[in-house]
Amino acid sequence: MSQLFPKLPLSEWVETVVDVMDDRLGFLFDLISAAIGGTVDLFHAVLTGLPFWLLLIVFTLLAFRAGKWSIALFTCIGLLLIENLGYWEHSMQTLALVLTAGLISVVIGIPVGIWCARKDAVQNVITPLLDFMQTMPAFVYLIPAIFFFGLGQVPGVIASVIFAMPPTIRLTNLGIRQVPADLIEAADAFGSTYFQKLFKVQLPIAKSTMMAGINQSIMLALSMVVIASMIxxxxxxxxxYRAVTQIKIGEGFEAGLAIVIIAILLDRITQRVGKRKNV
Structure with missing residues (x-):
């Protein structure tokens, strides 16, 4: 059936924009690639350079400090199991990718969320972009990431950041907007500046909501590790991915179990940090 209107050359437009960006902003992409690659390498060097037993103690104490003794016990047993199965180094590589993606999501997401909370016009522009970022299939992000940054860990981090950042922005915006108006009026009455209100009133009260967003961003970044392995x-x-392509069910289960342990560990720790009473 013939179309009523001619087909829009949307794919050609997108490819043209991408080509122009690559020609004119290639140096910027090189800087971003170097920064992200350096951050991943730094996390990986620290996590793999320290002895296993030392990291086990550090992670267990961190879990105990952040929450209950049961979380610390799970952390200890889970990490011992990962080491026993022979996935410790690969787990640290995954953790380095997740920490890098999470760090970038927080560094960019929190200021954008604060900006959205301050101005309704910004929120009206950013919200559709966040909807687009969350509903677009994750595999689609790999195409421009590969084009601009090649294969390897950098495009994987880029795709993870795009996929994982929206919850941090949304919940930072929501948390600040939910601060009671009477507290804002009291701060204004005492002559507080905008930044004094932000750092001494709004952010402390919105901390639990913001940490929920950070928690979700970390979980989404971790969910991208299998997809990122494809590039x-x-x-x-x-x-x-190798176990799936070679139909090795046992090895796939072991690697998947290691991912689950890391996911539960990060989830429980970040949840407990968000629920801790503000001083």
Whole structure:
């Protein structure tokens, strides 16, 4: 059936924009790639350079400090199991990718969320972009990431950041907007500046909501590790992907179990940090 209107050359438009960006902003993409790659390498060097037993103690104490003794016990047993199965180094590679993606999501997401909370016009523009970022299939993000940054861990982090950042922005915006108006009026009555209100009133009260957003961003970043392995990102995702392609059910289960342990560990710790009483 013939179309009533001619087909829009949307794909050609997108490719033209991408080509122009690559020609004119290639130096910027190189800087971003170097910064992200350096951050991942730094996390990986620290996590793999320290002895296993020392990291086990550090993670267990961190879990105990953040929550209950049961979380610390799970952390200890879970990490011992990962080491026993032989996935410790790959787990640290995955953790380095997740920490980098989470760090970028927080560094960018919190200021954008604060900006959205301050101006309704900004929120009206950012919200559709966040909807687009969350509803677009994750595999689609790999195409421009590969084009601009090649294969490897950097495009995997970029795709993870795009997929994981929206919850941090949304819940930062929501948390600040939910601060009681009478507290804002009291701060204004005492002559507080905008930044004094932000750092001494709004952010402390919105902390639990913001931490929920950060928690979700970390979980979404971790969920991208298998997809990122398809474009050369290392870690547990590569083990799962290799097991799927070679139909090795046992190895896939082991690598998947290691991902689950890391996910539960990060989820419980960030949840407990968000629920801790503000001083």
């Amino acid at each position: 050369g990102a290392k870690g547990l995702g590569a083990d799962v």
